[in-house]
Amino acid sequence: MAMIFTRKSLKLLNYRLKCLSLSCPGGKRGVQSSSNGEAPSVEVNFSNGRNMTFSSGRLARFANGTAVCQMGDTAVMVTAVAKTKPNPGQGFMPLVVDYRLKNAASGRIPMNFMRRELGPSEKEILSARLIDRSLRPLFHKDYRTETQLVCNMLAMDAVHSPDVLAINAASMALSLSDIPWNGPIGAVRVGLCDGEVLINPTRRELQTSQLDLVVSATKQNLVVMLEGKGNVVLQQDLLKAIKQGTREAQFIIHEIERLQKAYGRQKREVEVAAEVDPELGKAVRSMCEMRLREIFQDSTHDKMSRDNAVNEVRSNVIDKVWSSFPDTEPSLITEQFNQTSRTIFRELIFERGLRCDGRDYDQLRNISCQVDMYKPLHGSALFQRGQTQVFCTVSLDSQESAMKLDSLAALDSGGLKAKNFMLHYEFPPYATGEVGRIGPVGRRELGHGALAERSLLPTLPNDYPFTVRLTSEVLESNGSSSMASVCGGSLALMDAGVPVSAPAAGVAIGLVTKFENDDTKHLEDYRILTDILGIEDYMGDMDMKVAGTRKGFTAIQADLKIPGIPLKVVMESLQKATDAKSKILDIMSEAIREPRKYRKESWPVSETLTVEPQQRAQLIGPSGLHMKRIYLETGTSLTAVDETHFNVFAPSQAAMDEAKELIEGYMVKERVPDLEFGGIYTAKITELRDTGVMVILYPSMPPALLHNSQLDQRKIAHPSALNLEVGQEIQVKYFGRDPVSGFMRLSRKVLQGPALGIPRSLNKSAGESGT
16 A cells, blocks of 8 residues: 655654654764663763763653753753744844743742742843853854743752753753754853862852852853852962863763764754845945944044934935835845944954044043942942943841742752842933833843842951842943942942942953854954943943952853854953953042941941840730830831840931830839849749749749649649638748749748748848848
């Protein structure tokens, strides 16, 4: 019987054969299969003896590419799926990365009302951005098909972080898929302990490490992405860590390439836009080149005037060219103009040795600093660098205001359960002269705020008694507002009297390169730009943000638009950043050199109050009434440290004085007499209970329990058996206080016999004795 195959059935057959090939045992050298022939896998061996395992072909086989990366007991699965055709009119590469930390992967239940995972957390958004920035530079410039990467946590232990595993699994998934991508890449986490570089350190090792750096690299030791924080790491140590991380990433790349050659699917053809008529390109360039060169060489332009001048040229060129080429879509003319504008801008940097604002490559923009802006603020600063302006404020509050972390966030942060330093970055639309919606914090704002927070955190003391919230509001933006937040935030912290170890500053470094055929290993020429403008970031190839103190680095973030740069360029860029950082710190020291010593009236106050165990009830009051009243009337909060100490936090010294008056009013009682151990006293019964009687030795005394076992030498079940009544006076012997509970230890039983002493009464006046 003859079988007829349609084109659709042939495609389905080929796909199933491909799936079978992924589960087929054997393969090339270095590629292993499980004993039941389910999934091929490779193992990456690092120089320190640690291993990372990759596998594919067993899970999620409907995706274009799937990979599982495992290290220790942490396993991450990443799927790559792309649409078959690009969206019409798509002008950018629509890559979406979904990274979610799942409680089930670590054997936990979410502790929210719904008891299930809700929206992405800040940590998940930052990890998704980390993956995106590592992969995006290696996509073809003309690729416009919507692509989604989903990172699924299969299992998580308390030893290895899953974010680096997700980067490597995404690299393998894209490499094995038919999605056109010029990978693979490899990513490793690098630590530094006692001058020794650690590759993929455990969470416990990271707690004592001076450095936490993620390095993403591609073949030929080309760096694609850097993201890290450090505890004032020296420049030579940072360079050593980047070099070592780039070399270790080559082991991952090598093994992924083996799997790709054995099991990878054939890549799709990138749908390149139709070639533009050469006459159209010549017409656009001839009509705009002279005018654009004049604009980009005019150093008197600022951000707004330069943008307006370029927009005017753009509109004029589109109208005139369209009249000459009426069959051409205006969008094609616009795209051609944008490409010509970018080319001219970059050519001028190489030709003139100057930038569009007249600066040379290493020159900083004009910087001005101001602190102590408004008296009610605990700390404030205004930092202006060129046309980038940031207003920073510091708020100090009690330790109870620290941000509590959920179980997964605490696990990922090395056991940290609360954050007592927070930096919140705000970028309103008016900062760029635009109209926009002000709503929830966006992914970009989260990323910039987290970078500035990492930059300043190492300078704060570990035992600071307050929770610190630093807000950074960008008022004007023309390049590197996150690094301006570092500078302004450091000034505001010192203005608030926070004892930082040293001032910190940040700067953005740019790069413009010349190369052919995506061969960034052998650059024909390049220029490194210090303190870049917004237009230099947009037209350039790199945005490296570096922050730290005069001694060393505290944070680094490098994003590229080209498929990797050599280590030599990275080293030169870090040196440029070090020189610029020192110059910025010199300018900042003119505004404030060290943390403010004298107190401001608005500063909060924190003290420790000692309370005897028997007086806790008087301070707290019924159902905490006294503490609530103190907070409502003065804003002062009391937090129990242990059984005898309370932490008192007041928003100002005046509030503290007022709270002390209330506390003294609650605690003022008659003078407590000094009771003698073994002394005999007259006690007054205030209450009969099943377990004994409540008695007082003096009027202001809290009632103490005299147990049934201490009432009589005979065993009794209830005090009424001895005809005891409320208000009756009895003789008791005092044996001090219980060392655990602090309650009095009294006994009537030991007095039933020969007279052992003269009983003393304390009911008339404290300390007065009688018969």
